[in-house]
Amino acid sequence: MKFVLVALALLACAPAQGSRDAGPKKDRVPALMQRKLQQAQKVLEGVAVKDFDLIAKHAQELVDISKEAEWKVLKTPRYEIYSNEFRRNAETLIGNAREQNLDAAALSYVELTLTCVKCHKHVREVRMTRR
Numbered sequence: 001m002k003f004v005l006v007a008l009a010l011l012a013c014a015p016a017q018g019s020r021d022a023g024p025k026k027d028r029v030p031a032l033m034q035r036k037l038q039q040a041q042k043v044l045e046g047v048a049v050k051d052f053d054l055i056a057k058h059a060q061e062l063v064d065i066s067k068e069a070e071w072k073v074l075k076t077p078r079y080e081i082y083s084n085e086f087r088r089n090a091e092t093l094i095g096n097a098r099e100q101n102l103d104a105a106a107l108s109y110v111e112l113t114l115t116c117v118k119c120h121k122h123v124r125e126v127r128m129t130r131r
């Protein structure tokens with residue numbers, strides 16, 4: 001369960017509070033991001049207690065969230081790449097849960113979490129250069 005501990009630590013790495021300067025319906029972005037965090041935490045719970053239904057259900061929520069308009073905060077190619085990576089990782093996770101493969105699910109969860117960090121890093125970098 002080393003993976004889960006690493007993942008937990010990474011979850012703390014959300015982007016710093018900053019100006020929410022881009023994207024559609026700005027006011028709805030924070031709520032979406034909070035839902036994203038909650039669903040990711042539920043996925044972690046599923047991985048930790050080996051509840052495959054919980055993993056699949058909340059990974060699907062993450063896929064759906066990533067398709068909402070408010071998700072597209074930046075219009076950079078890299079943001080698009082990380083969005084696709086995020087969705088692909090969540091879909092892989094659903095597949096792992098359906099196959100009841102806990103090791104594979106734990107690994108996919110970590111990969112998903114790394115995508116959180118990569119995208120947030122990109123968001124911070126873009127905002128830094130815009131200031």
Ligand code: HEC
Nearest residue numbers: 014016017018020033037040073082083086115116119123
């Ligand atoms: C494709 C890019 C992308 C991915 C992947 C991504 N995020 Fe985010 N996240 C954002 C953006 C953009 C914001 C909004 C930042 C802002 O406006 O300050 C954000 C904000 C957040 C916030 C709110 C931070 C705050 O300042 O209130 C949390 C929490 C968060 N993300 C968690 C996660 C978690 C957990 C994951 C992975 C499961 C994840 N994010 C994956 C782009 C992403």
